[in-house]
Amino acid sequence: MPHLPASAALARFRVIDLTQVRAGPTCCRQLADWGADVIQVQMPEHMRGDDTLGGQDGSDYQYTHRNKRSVTLNLKEPEGIATLKRLIGTADVVIENFRPDVKFRLGIDYESLAKDHPRLVYASISGFGQTGPLAQRPGFDQIAQGMGGLMSVTGLPGQGPVRVGIPIADLCAGIFAAQGILVALLERETSGRGQWLHTSLLEAMVYMMDFQTSRWLIDGEVAVQAGNYHPTSIPTGVYKARDGYMNIAVFGSKIWERFCQILGAPEWIADPRFHDKASRSVNRDALNAAINERLALQDRDHWIERFNRDGVACGHINDVSEVFDEAQVQHLGMVQEVVSARLGPQRLVGQPMTLERTPSKLVRAAPRRGEHTEEVLGEVADASAADMHQAIDAARRAFDDTDWSTDHQFRKRCLL
Numbered sequence: 001m002p003h004l005p006a007s008a009a010l011a012r013f014r015v016i017d018l019t020q021v022r023a024g025p026t027c028c029r030q031l032a033d034w035g036a037d038v039i040q041v042q043m044p045e046h047m048r049g050d051d052t053l054g055g056q057d058g059s060d061y062q063y064t065h066r067n068k069r070s071v072t073l074n075l076k077e078p079e080g081i082a083t084l085k086r087l088i089g090t091a092d093v094v095i096e097n098f099r100p101d102v103k104f105r106l107g108i109d110y111e112s113l114a115k116d117h118p119r120l121v122y123a124s125i126s127g128f129g130q131t132g133p134l135a136q137r138p139g140f141d142q143i144a145q146g147m148g149g150l151m152s153v154t155g156l157p158g159q160g161p162v163r164v165g166i167p168i169a170d171l172c173a174g175i176f177a178a179q180g181i182l183v184a185l186l187e188r189e190t191s192g193r194g195q196w197l198h199t200s201l202l203e204a205m206v207y208m209m210d211f212q213t214s215r216w217l218i219d220g221e222v223a224v225q226a227g228n229y230h231p232t233s234i235p236t237g238v239y240k241a242r243d244g245y246m247n248i249a250v251f252g253s254k255i256w257e258r259f260c261q262i263l264g265a266p267e268w269i270a271d272p273r274f275h276d277k278a279s280r281s282v283n284r285d286a287l288n289a290a291i292n293e294r295l296a297l298q299d300r301d302h303w304i305e306r307f308n309r310d311g312v313a314c315g316h317i318n319d320v321s322e323v324f325d326e327a328q329v330q331h332l333g334m335v336q337e338v339v340s341a342r343l344g345p346q347r348l349v350g351q352p353m354t355l356e357r358t359p360s361k362l363v364r365a366a367p368r369r370g371e372h373t374e375e376v377l378g379e380v381a382d383a384s385a386a387d388m389h390q391a392i393d394a395a396r397r398a399f400d401d402t403d404w405s406t407d408h409q410f411r412k413r414c415l416l
Contacts (some may be wrong), residue, residue: 002375006067007035009358013185014091016041016084017068018108022141022167023125023201024097025064026174031093031181032067033351033360039091039376040070041084042369056368063348065366066338071377072370081106083377088113088120090380092194093181097125100135110196117194121184123177124198139201144169148205149223153212156227172204229288234280235259238317240292241300248291249313258310263294340365 005011010031017028017040025040032038055061071087074080085108088094094113096103103109103124110122124130127139142163145151150169155162180197188194206213212231215221229237236249250259253276260268268274268290273283280287295303300316307314316322323329336350343365351360 002379003037003069004363005035005037006033006363007355007358007360009034009355009360011035011037013037013093015039015093015095016088016091018094018096018098019125020097022064022170023173023177024095026171027095027123027125027177027181028068028174029064029066030175030178030351033362035358035360036093038068039087039372040065040068040367041075041087042070042072044072044074045369056366057343062340062343062346062366066348066362067364068367069364069372069376070367070370071373073373075106081108084108085113087376087380089117091120092185093121093123095123095125095177095181099138100124100126100130114194114196119188119192120194121181121188122194122196123181123184124196125173125177126198126200128202129200130198134202141167141169141201144201144205148202149209149212150205153209153223153225153231155225157225159225162225168208169201169205172208173199173201176204176207229284232281234277234284235287235291237288239288239295241295241298241303243299245317246300246304247313247315247317248307251313255312259307259312262306262310262312263291265290265294336362338362338365342368 003011003014013031013035014037015028015031017024017038019025019028028038028040073084075084088108094108096108104112110120110124113120113122126135127144128134128137142151145163145168146161148169151161151163154164176199177197180199184195184197212223215223223231227237229235230249233249233251236251237247238245239248240246248259250256257269260266268287272279274280274287304314304316316326318326324335329335334349334352335347337345337347339345346365348362350362
């Protein structure tokens with residue numbers, strides 16, 4: 001089956017995905033979900049590294065690689081590199097997350113490819129950047145969370161650093177890379193030229209520290225763990241009602257006054273311990289204890305309905321199963337279904353934004369390794385018999401489990 005766009009938005013672009021694990025595949029998934037023809041280039045099964053996110057049939061792999069096609073090429077052989085370069089010649093974008101030196105050794109770095117393909121947009125994702133004292137270090141999500149400062153502000157005060165419960169460095173680096181690719185493609189419409197863009201897990205984490213970085217760079221304040229309470233907006237955090245926990249966010253003096261009235265504590269408005277933001281910060285523990293005492297008189301649903309009715313933000317704290325029971329999550333249609341030929345129907349989370357005219361859909365389940373090798377090489381191979389034989393031979397070595405009894409049909413189609 002040829003390219004089946006998940007959206008019309010990026011359907012005119014072809015992307016070569018040379019990535020592994022999570023950050024790079026996340027970037028590629030973003031583009032595939034918006035319609036780009038993302039061709040995942042993988043090593044043959046017997047040569048692969050530990051790059052399959054729990055195995056190709058696992059839920060993680062299925063989620064990360066949907067809407068893509070897959071080819072296998074042996075990039076340790078000259079024929080595999082030659083075939084890859086022909087494939088790149090048909091593409092708009094190349095995305096890689098090799099160690100910074102690997103692409104140069106293989107001759108598939110941006111400068112080498114741009115000589116023949118000046119419109120190529122080339123994206124690199126690494127642990128720590130393409131140059132610098134740590135460029136060659138292996139980069140992993142939790143390492144970047146720690147080095148970027150995130151673990152120092154996550155968790156309860158005094159308990160030591162805490163990692164975030166998702167691979168946030170990988171995910172953010174992948175999303176930022178996808179954003180950079182779209183910016184480069186837009187710029188190419190004016191200049192006619194591609195460019196090299198690069199980001200890293202470390203850069204993503206430093207950027208995601210957001211207002212915590214400005215607190216240091218401008219105000220000279222070193223942020224510390226604030227646990228479940230917002231570090232600067234008080235009271236905002238996790239509070240306990242009679243039957244369990246919920247989040248409450250009180251921003252601004254007017255909302256604070258409404259909050260006090262709802263709790264039946266109007267006297268707090270004028271109380272010198274609580275009457276302004278600074279005093280509430282100093283007396284945070286006393287205020288939180290008083291709030292929990294009032295909340296314990298009713299169940300969560302009572303308070304959540306009452307607070308939200310009067311414009312005080314409040315909500316349940318869900319586990320993953322409860323997330324999908326939320327009426328609003330169901331209304332937003334975030335879960336879509338796609339059918340895998342070998343695994344059957346699957347329910348996966350789609351893109352978190354809606355383009356009304358060119359929406360994103362799940363149209364293709366994650367491919368098995370090399371599933372589209374014959375198909376893709378048939379689309380891109382040169383019309384000369386010599387080049388065709390070379391492409392087929394390289395594919396034959398890589399795609400070990402293909403039935404080559406139809407070899408003559410493959411040759412015929414590629415030569416059309």
